[in-house]
Amino acid sequence: MLDKYGTGQDPYCYPGTSVLRNSLGFTSDRLLTQAERALSEVAASSIEFAPPPYDFPYLKNIHFRLFSDVYEWAGELRSVDISKGGTHFCTASRIEPEAQKLLSALAKADWFQNLNRDALVPAIAELFGDLNVVHPFRDGNGRAQRILFEHIIVNAGYEISWWEVDIQEWTQANIDAVVCDYAALTKVFEKCIGRPISN
Structure with a gap:
C-alpha cells in the first residue's frame, strides 16, 4: 500500500497501512490527523520568538517541539x-x-534583517521554496518551516500572517518553486508579509 508520499511500504508507517507510527496508538489516519493537528497547534503556541541564529538545529528544535507528543522521530531527519x-x-x-x-x-x-520590504519579499520567497524542496522530516515540514519563517520575518522587522492565502494557492506556489519559479511564492509573501513592526 502506498503512503501519501508514494514511497511504497514506508518503515515510518504501520505495516500494510499509510498511517504513521505514533505515540498515541492511532491506526486511523483521520484520527491521527485530527490529534496531530490539535497537539501541534497547542505546541506551536508555546514556541516563542527567539533571535538568530536561525540554523538547522533551530528548525529541528521547532519540529521536535511541535510533534514530540505524537512521533518518536520528531526533530530527526x-x-x-x-x-x-x-x-x-x-x-x-x-x-x-x-x-x-x-x-x-x-x-x-x-x-535578511537589513532588507527593506521590497527586497525582503522575493528573498523570503526563494529561501522558503528552496528549503521546502529539502523537506527534512518525514511529516510536518510545512508547519515547522512556517514557524521558522515567522521568526525570520519578525526578526527582519515585519509583521507576518498566513491567513491571506488559501491552501490551493499555497500548494501551487510551492510546486512552482521546485523548478525555481518563485513568482507565485513571491505573490504569496507579498500578501503575508505586513507592515514594519513599530518599536
Missing part, C-alpha cells in the same frame, strides 16, 4: 526518500548538506 504528486523532495542522503547550505547563506545575508 527522515531516512527515506519521499515525493508528493509529481514533486520529488531532496534525497535523504543530501538533506543535511542542502539545508546547511541554504541556512548558511541566510546567515551570510545577516538573516
Whole structure:
C-alpha cells in the first residue's frame, strides 16, 4: 500500500497501512490527523520568538517541539526518500548538506534583517521554496518551516500572517518553486508579509 508520499511500504508507517507510527496508538489516519493537528497547534503556541541564529538545529528544535507528543522521530531527519504528486523532495542522503547550505547563506545575508520590504519579499520567497524542496522530516515540514519563517520575518522587522492565502494557492506556489519559479511564492509573501513592526 502506498503512503501519501508514494514511497511504497514506508518503515515510518504501520505495516500494510499509510498511517504513521505514533505515540498515541492511532491506526486511523483521520484520527491521527485530527490529534496531530490539535497537539501541534497547542505546541506551536508555546514556541516563542527567539533571535538568530536561525540554523538547522533551530528548525529541528521547532519540529521536535511541535510533534514530540505524537512521533518518536520528531526533530530527526527522515531516512527515506519521499515525493508528493509529481514533486520529488531532496534525497535523504543530501538533506543535511542542502539545508546547511541554504541556512548558511541566510546567515551570510545577516538573516535578511537589513532588507527593506521590497527586497525582503522575493528573498523570503526563494529561501522558503528552496528549503521546502529539502523537506527534512518525514511529516510536518510545512508547519515547522512556517514557524521558522515567522521568526525570520519578525526578526527582519515585519509583521507576518498566513491567513491571506488559501491552501490551493499555497500548494501551487510551492510546486512552482521546485523548478525555481518563485513568482507565485513571491505573490504569496507579498500578501503575508505586513507592515514594519513599530518599536
